[in-house]
Amino acid sequence: xxxxxxxxxxxxxxxxxxxxxxxxxxxxxxxxxxxxxxxxxxxxxxxxxxxxxxxxxxxxxxxxxxxxxxxxxxxxxxxxxxxxxxxxxxxxxxxxxxxxxxxxxxxxxxxxxxxxxxxxxxxxxxxxxxxxxxxxxxxxxxxxxxxxxxxxxxxxxxxxxxxxxxxxxxxxxxxxxxxxxxxxxxxxxxxxxxxxxxxxxxxxxxxxxxxxxxxxxxxxxxxxxxxxxxxxxxxxxxxxxxxxxxxxxxxxxxxxxxxxxxxxxxxxxxxxxxxxxxxxxxxxxxxxxxxxxxxxxxxxxxxxxxxxxxxxxxxxxxxxxxxxxxxxxxxxxxxxxxxxxxxxxxxxxxxxxxxxxxxxxxxxxxxxxxxxxxxxxxxxxxxxxxxxxxxxxxxxxxxxxxxxxxxxxxxxxxxxxxxxxxxxxxxxxxxxxxxxxxxxxxxxxxxxxxxxxxxxxxxxxxxxxxxxxxxxxxxxxxxxxxxxxxxxxxxxxxxxxxxxxxxxxx
Amino acid sequence: xxxxxxxxxxxxxxxxxxxxxxxxxxxxxxxxxxxxxxxxxxxxxxxxxxxxxxxxxxxxxxxxxxxxxxxxxxxxxxxxxxxxxxxxxxxxxxxxxxxxxxxxxxxxxxxxxxxxxxxxxxxxxxxxxxxxxxxxxxxxxxxxxxxxxxxxxxxxxxxxxxxxxxxxxxxxxxxxxxxxxxxxxxxxxxxxxxxxxxxxxxxxxxxxxxxxxxxxxxxxxxxxxxxxxxxxxxxxxxxxxxxxxxxxxxxxxxxxxxxxxxxxxxxxxxxxxxxxxxxxxxxxxxxxxxxxxxxxxxxxxxxxxxxxxxxxxxxxxxxxxxxxxxxxxxxxxxxxxxxxxxxxxxxxxxxxxxxxxxxxxxxxxxxxxxxxxxxxxxxxxxxxxxxxx
Numbered sequence: 055x056x057x058x059x060x061x062x063x064x065x066x067x068x069x070x071x072x073x074x075x076x077x078x079x080x081x082x083x084x085x086x087x088x089x090x091x092x093x094x095x096x097x098x099x100x101x102x103x104x105x106x107x108x109x110x111x112x113x114x115x116x117x118x119x120x121x122x123x124x125x126x127x128x129x130x131x132x133x134x135x136x137x138x139x140x141x142x143x144x145x146x147x148x149x150x151x152x153x154x155x156x157x158x159x160x161x162x163x164x165x166x167x168x169x170x171x172x173x174x175x176x177x178x179x180x181x182x183x184x185x186x187x188x189x190x191x192x193x194x195x196x197x198x199x200x201x202x203x204x205x206x207x208x209x210x211x212x213x214x215x216x217x218x219x220x221x222x223x224x225x226x227x228x229x230x231x232x233x234x235x236x237x238x239x240x241x242x243x244x245x246x247x248x249x250x251x252x253x254x255x256x257x258x259x260x261x262x263x264x265x266x267x268x269x270x271x272x273x274x275x276x277x278x279x280x281x282x283x284x285x286x287x288x289x290x291x292x293x294x295x296x297x298x299x300x301x302x303x304x305x306x307x308x309x310x311x312x313x314x315x316x317x318x319x320x321x322x323x324x325x326x327x328x329x330x331x332x333x334x335x336x337x338x339x340x341x342x343x344x345x346x347x348x349x350x351x352x353x354x355x356x357x358x359x360x361x362x363x364x365x366x367x368x369x370x371x372x373x374x375x376x377x378x379x380x381x382x383x384x385x386x387x388x389x390x391x392x393x394x395x396x397x398x399x400x401x402x403x404x405x406x407x408x409x410x411x412x413x414x415x416x417x418x419x420x421x422x423x424x425x426x427x428x429x430x431x432x433x434x435x436x437x438x439x440x441x442x443x444x445x446x447x448x449x450x451x452x453x454x455x456x457x458x459x460x461x462x463x464x465x466x467x468x469x470x471x472x473x474x475x476x477x478x479x480x481x482x483x484x485x486x487x488x489x490x491x492x493x494x495x496x497x498x499x500x501x502x503x504x505x506x507x508x509x510x511x512x513x514x515x516x517x518x519x520x521x522x523x524x525x526x527x528x529x530x531x532x533x534x535x536x537x538x539x540x541x542x543x544x545x546x547x548x549x550x551x552x553x554x555x556x557x558x559x560x
Numbered sequence: 561x562x563x564x565x566x567x568x569x570x571x572x573x574x575x576x577x578x579x580x581x582x583x584x585x586x587x588x589x590x591x592x593x594x595x596x597x598x599x600x601x602x603x604x605x606x607x608x609x610x611x612x613x614x615x616x617x618x619x620x621x622x623x624x625x626x627x628x629x630x631x632x633x634x635x636x637x638x639x640x641x642x643x644x645x646x647x648x649x650x651x652x653x654x655x656x657x658x659x660x661x662x663x664x665x666x667x668x669x670x671x672x673x674x675x676x677x678x679x680x681x682x683x684x685x686x687x688x689x690x691x692x693x694x695x696x697x698x699x700x701x702x703x704x705x706x707x708x709x710x711x712x713x714x715x716x717x718x719x720x721x722x723x724x725x726x727x728x729x730x731x732x733x734x735x736x737x738x739x740x741x742x743x744x745x746x747x748x749x750x751x752x753x754x755x756x757x758x759x760x761x762x763x764x765x766x767x768x769x770x771x772x773x774x775x776x777x778x779x780x781x782x783x784x785x786x787x788x789x790x791x792x793x794x795x796x797x798x799x800x801x802x803x804x805x806x807x808x809x810x811x812x813x814x815x816x817x818x819x820x821x822x823x824x825x826x827x828x829x830x831x832x833x834x835x836x837x838x839x840x841x842x843x844x845x846x847x848x849x850x851x852x853x854x855x856x857x858x859x860x861x862x863x864x865x866x867x868x869x870x871x872x873x874x875x876x877x878x879x880x881x882x883x884x885x886x887x888x889x890x891x892x893x894x895x896x897x898x899x900x901x902x903x904x905x906x907x908x909x910x911x912x913x914x915x916x917x918x919x920x921x922x923x924x925x926x927x928x929x930x931x932x933x934x935x936x937x938x939x940x941x942x943x944x945x946x947x948x949x
Contacts, residue, residue, distance in 0.1 A: 360817065380822030389820070397816040403809075411810065412821040415803050423802040 055081040055116060057133070057245060059215050062111035064097050067239035073269040079214060079245040084236065085328055086248045086260035088484035091456040092288055095249050099216050103135045104128040134212030136203045138219045142221040144192035149174045152205045157403040177205050181238045197228035201235065213244040221255055222484055227344070234260055251289070251486055265292055290488045298519040300498045305522070306335030309322040309475050310356070315365030317351045325351035327530035328365070333475070333506040338497070340521025340538065341510045345548050349510045350392060353479050356508070357389045358382040370474055374481070383412055388468035392479035392510070398464045401453035405445055406434035408452050409467050434533055441466040442492060456490025460549035465496055476500050476507045482516060494520060528552040566728050585875060586927050587920030588888070595913035596625040599905060627903050636891035636897020642898070644779035650890025651781070651850065652805040655843035657871030657882040664877040665799060666832040667812035672732025673840040674865025675739030680710030680841020682743055685752070685848045685856045688765025698768035703787065703845055710841020711834040713739065720832025722826040723921045728833065731922055739883060744858050749820040752856060762856035768846050784850040791839060797880040840865060870918045889914065
């Protein structure tokens with residue numbers, strides 16, 4: 055059993071998304087397809103899934119050409135796809151979602167729920183999925199919902215599975231569990247195409263790694279004989295610094311001083327419990343922690359989006375505990391929010407409009423209530439150049455930029471003002487290697503300039519690489535303060551799970 | 561994962577007007593074709609002879625449909641009077657459509673233009689019959705009163721949305737009823753009611769407050785049209801050139817991002833509703849000061865506030881788009897009267913054609929499917945493809 059894509063070419067107006075791409079996948083084999091956003095991975099998979107029609111090339115199953123006119127053809131050929139964004143009905147049970155589209159019915163058309171649940175249970179056991187068939191999908195965590203998606207594909211007798219950035223939405227523990235599931239699927243003889251831009255993951259689980267860049271396959275390597283560095287260079291097409299290049303800077307005076315704050319979340323539960331720390335000028339403080347341990351609420355409290363229940367926040371000697379986001383902006387605090395599409399950008403607005411989202415109201419952008427768009431636009435042009443934002447022009451809607459470029463728009467808007475304090479939450483989530491490198495260098499540059507920087511990230515590698523001082527949050531508290539140069543990943547990991555021995559707890 | 565059209569798809573917020581003119585034009589065409597069928601099949605005399613003489617039936621059908629559309633054209637564009645009638649009918653439609661469009665741009669569904677027209681109109685009416693002075697003072701005073709009246713009425717819904725989260729669709733619909741019966745009651749109080757009347761008919765406004773006719777007494781179009789056009793230019797400027805409009809649009813596109821950027825989203829909701837209501841109030845004043853007999857009567861807004869929703873959709877929520885939509889509806893109204901008068905086609909059929917246009921407009925996918933126009937989205941979703949470093 056072998057699936058082969060041969061010479062696939064797909065053109066869009068102005069872009070060759072796939073240029074004579076070859077890819078083979080065998081039974082029980084896991085091929086990682088690496089590439090930056092826009093490298094052509096998704097286009098290739100959409101061709102395989104029958105959503106796009108290749109302009110040239112063919113798809114062969116065991117040497118026989120396949121005609122894939124629509125996803126149903128692909129499903130019939132045994133090709134299944136798990137999309138990055140799930141296609142589940144939240145108010146249906148797991149079993150109902152799995153059978154959707156191919157419901158087991160009796161002669162009267164009545165759905166046999168018992169049979170459906172039995173099928174799901176059997177599949178769950180066989181692949182170690184551990185999913186309750188009767189649970190409502192909306193009550194399940196993301197990681198389990200993903201397994202439901204996988205079961206949907208398996209229930210259609212898929213022999214080849216395409217997993218589109220499956221780990222992007224998972225927490226570190228969920229990723230480990232996910233890898234076990236993938237191993238079980240391989241064991242059962244399924245061929246898997248694992249799309250990712252995370253080098254570590256590809257190296258960890260793939261049998262073979264295919265790298266795409268600008269619509270072509272640029273490398274096909276054995277994970278045992280390559281390195282993260284080499285893969286990154288294949289992806290980007292030039293030398294990349296995976297290690298954040300930073301020298302030591304002597305910290306200056308305290309810029310941010312947080313003492314004993316308690317913050318409630320949306321459900322009025324205590325999300326941040328008595329947290330105190332400070333950040334000095336010329337220092338990067340990292341906060342590590344599994345997502346959902348109070349980091350979001352902490353950042354909201356520090357940026358004026360949420361008022362702390364108690365405690366105080368002081369920036370440069372001024373009490374800003376109850377300041378509004380606008381006041382924080384005036385106090386020269388930059389905020390890179392954790393979800394760029396939800397809260398960092400207005401996707402329907404163009405680049406220029408997004409650049410003035412927080413400065414539109416005052417000189418030099420506006421006089422009175424009239425916005426001086428000439429000034430705003432020329433400033434946007436400058437920032438697009440300075441921050442290396444790849445966009446056709448400043449009139450392009452940011453929704454059509456890649457994630458990395460969207461993040462650069464936010465970075466440009468927030469960091470160009472020579473701020474005193476930078477609060478960056480998940481600054482590189484879901485963006486490509488080149489942009490990660492860029493954003494990291496910008497953050498370090500801010501520190502070198504003398505700004506105080508607070509980085510919140512669930513990517514352990516990111517915080518340890520950037521931070522001069524590392525705090526670990528668990529269950530709303532800061533449970534450890536560590537030196538990122540000395541602490542090991544295992545040590546930090548234990549604190550993140552709340553089981554580390556108490557270090558220099560604050 | 562979204563199912564069905566989004567707010568953006570329906571209201572057209574964020575689309576560029578020029579590119580989206582093709583679809584409305586085809587929608588109009590499609591509506592006229594379907595409307596023709598309806599005119600044909602509702603003519604009982606013709607239906608009767610289809611069995612015996614299909615040829616004659618066909619020719620009579622063509623005559624009937626042709627006559628109807630000829631009357632529609634004659635009544636709306638065929639003469640100077642017809643043009644005046646079209647502009648006359650378009651005036652309040654443009655103002656009210658503008659009101660709803662502003663709400664759409666800021667992400668609010670203001671279904672209450674009807675009620676806001678009534679409240680704004682009542683203020684204009686009161687000023688109109690109490691203030692006795694020259695037109696240069698009386699008219700601006702009455703118009704400003706209408707602005708304020710409409711703004712306050714809509715502001716109630718904005719306030720409820722901002723501070724309690726009550727959805728503006730519900731509150732504005734309910735406020736429509738309140739406004740309707742409140743005006744009925746007010747019109748029967750001694751303050752408003754005309755002497756010697758038992759029904760809700762008010763005193764007429766003083767002559768100074770009557771909106772002058774642009775082309776003299778024979779043509780009904782008034783300077784209210786200029787007021788409407790000034791409002792269009794002002795709103796275009798406000799939305800695209802000022803920080804106020806920028807905030808409105810930001811909140812409309814992404815309230816979360818607005819909040820993160822330091823905008824006061826709560827206050828903006830109130831301000832948007834007030835702006836919208838002010839425009840609706842202005843439309844309401846036109847119903848009092850702009851047409852005979854220059855007095856208030858029950859439900860003098862006559863459904864324009866509801867037509868306004870369709871207008872805003874048709875104009876893709878853009879001020880200039882609303883002008884086109886208003887002129888189209890004005891023409892349909894004026895031409896419809898002619899169809900009714902000379903061809904004895906019921907006014908209901910005109911409303912049906914208007915409704916057909918809305919259906920075709922509000923479902924752009926339908927028009928695209930019929931005429932096989934490629935969607936705007938295909939192939940343009942990732943402009944930065946291939947731009948990687």
